[in-house]
Amino acid sequence: MSTKAFRLQYLAKAAAGVPRDLVNTFINARIHPIRPTVLIYNCTWVCDAKCEMCSNWKFGDRKSDMTLAQLEPAMDHPFWGAVENLNISGGEPTTRNDLPDMVELFQRHLPRMRKVGINTTGLTPHRAIPMLTRIVKFCAETGLLLSVRVSLDGIGDIHNQVRQVKRGFDKAVRTIEAMQALAKEYPNFQFGIAATIFAMNLQDAENILAWARTRGLDVVFNMLRFTDAMLHNKELEEKIAFREREEAFMRKFFLDRVAEESVLSGQAFMYLHYADMIANGYHRTMPCPFQSQGLLLNPNGDLHYCENSEKIGNVLDEPAETLYFRAENLKHRQHLKDRVCPTCLSPCQVNVGAMKQFVPYAKFLKRAYQVKRDPGRHVETLPVAEQVR
Numbered sequence: 001m002s003t004k005a006f007r008l009q010y011l012a013k014a015a016a017g018v019p020r021d022l023v024n025t026f027i028n029a030r031i032h033p034i035r036p037t038v039l040i041y042n043c044t045w046v047c048d049a050k051c052e053m054c055s056n057w058k059f060g061d062r063k064s065d066m067t068l069a070q071l072e073p074a075m076d077h078p079f080w081g082a083v084e085n086l087n088i089s090g091g092e093p094t095t096r097n098d099l100p101d102m103v104e105l106f107q108r109h110l111p112r113m114r115k116v117g118i119n120t121t122g123l124t125p126h127r128a129i130p131m132l133t134r135i136v137k138f139c140a141e142t143g144l145l146l147s148v149r150v151s152l153d154g155i156g157d158i159h160n161q162v163r164q165v166k167r168g169f170d171k172a173v174r175t176i177e178a179m180q181a182l183a184k185e186y187p188n189f190q191f192g193i194a195a196t197i198f199a200m201n202l203q204d205a206e207n208i209l210a211w212a213r214t215r216g217l218d219v220v221f222n223m224l225r226f227t228d229a230m231l232h233n234k235e236l237e238e239k240i241a242f243r244e245r246e247e248a249f250m251r252k253f254f255l256d257r258v259a260e261e262s263v264l265s266g267q268a269f270m271y272l273h274y275a276d277m278i279a280n281g282y283h284r285t286m287p288c289p290f291q292s293q294g295l296l297l298n299p300n301g302d303l304h305y306c307e308n309s310e311k312i313g314n315v316l317d318e319p320a321e322t323l324y325f326r327a328e329n330l331k332h333r334q335h336l337k338d339r340v341c342p343t344c345l346s347p348c349q350v351n352v353g354a355m356k357q358f359v360p361y362a363k364f365l366k367r368a369y370q371v372k373r374d375p376g377r378h379v380e381t382l383p384v385a386e387q388v389r
């Protein structure tokens with residue numbers, strides 16, 4: 001389906017939860033911790049690529065992945081009853097034969113789930129296409145929105161180099177074409193590509209955009225970041241972090257996207273904030289639902305509040321609810337809020353948080369219109385305290 005129509009469906013579903021969200025944001029979260037509404041499940045670190053900007057592939061170990069028989073009892077608890085958005089990532093989710101069964105398991109245990117997101121390399125089309133097709137059909141039957149993105153970090157050989165996979169581009173394109181055809185048939189299914197830009201593929205960012213456009217594909221550009229709980233790539237920071245050239249390029253690139261995108265799209269919101277962060281010395285102004293209502297579950301059952309939190313326990317040893325509400329863990333979450341969030345680049349489910357924080361969102365809309373009119377005046381639109389460069 002078209003991205004616009006999908007967004008409208010998502011907004012309609014989100015709107016149904018607005019009174020509850022308001023109560024949660026303004027009252028409950030300030031008095032006592034609220035249950036998670038967003039969940040990321042990295043279902044394996046096993047991977048079919050060896051990317052230059054992510055080291056998950058070095059940690060693949062099928063034997064330590066939770067089986068569905070282990071996952072099911074961990075999810076069988078009312079604690080999970082508030083989760084609305086689930087993202088399944090990894091490693092490469094389609095390396096697990098039981099991926100469709102996993103989605104069905106979550107659907108059984110997450111009664112408020114509205115939307116499932118899956119990130120995939122698309123590099124093993126003969127496995128990915130049938131699996132994802134089954135998931136699309138299941139979500140259609142059960143009234144779930146599904147969003148799938150195939151990662152594409154260059155057109156042709158650059159993608160093969162970034163991912164270190166022979167003919168990786170051709171393989172990914174097979175999955176992309178099959179998913180795009182499926183999205184035309186199923187209104188609950190949104191499909192697009194995701195690109196991570198860094199020094200190695202900077203020169204291809206515009207090509208990716210043009211390639212996606214000519215095919216009518218929705219594309220998201222990830223901001224390069226470093227996190228061990230999600231990407232195992234802190235050790236890469238020194239080698240591949242943005243230097244001045246990449247910062248200048250990406251700031252302009254993000255502002256150009258704001259100029260083109262509808263300001264109501266979640267992407268414009270994210271891109272403007274990334275441009276802000278590059279301009280203001282990496283001071284985060286984006287909200288994040290993981291500060292108060294999220295969890296990250298890793299393949300072996302390790303639980304984190306978010307991609308930058310320490311491990312707060314393991315769901316195979318103790319119920320997630322106990323770990324989530326444990327006083328010393330909540331203290332750690334407060335520490336994250338105070339010390340790590342202010343410079344964090346994570347985009348995870350940012351739009352969920354954005355729409356629930358009405359005043360900051362209204363301020364964003366105002367600035368986005370100003371920047372759209374005149375991207376050259378971006379720095380002037382920053383709140384005074386942030387005008388660093």
Ligand SMILES: C[S@@+](CC[C@H](N)C(=O)[O-])C[C@H]1O[C@@H](n2cnc3c(N)ncnc32)[C@H](O)[C@@H]1O
Pocket residue numbers: 047051053054056089090091092093119120121149150151194195196222223224225226230231233
């Ligand atoms: C970690 S991957 C997992 C799913 C699947 N293996 C894939 O590559 O799509 C999820 C997304 O993170 C992106 N990613 C990888 N390394 C990154 C980095 N250093 N900074 C930001 N995003 C990154 C990938 O390009 C991909 O779109």
Ligand code: SF4
Pocket residue numbers: 047048049050051054055056057090091092121
């Ligand atoms: S970005 Fe995805 S494909 Fe690449 S190593 Fe990380 S998990 Fe694997």
Ligand code: SF4
Pocket residue numbers: 287288289290291305306307308309336337340341344345346348
């Ligand atoms: S550290 Fe980042 S991902 Fe974690 S809660 Fe803060 S802003 Fe969100």
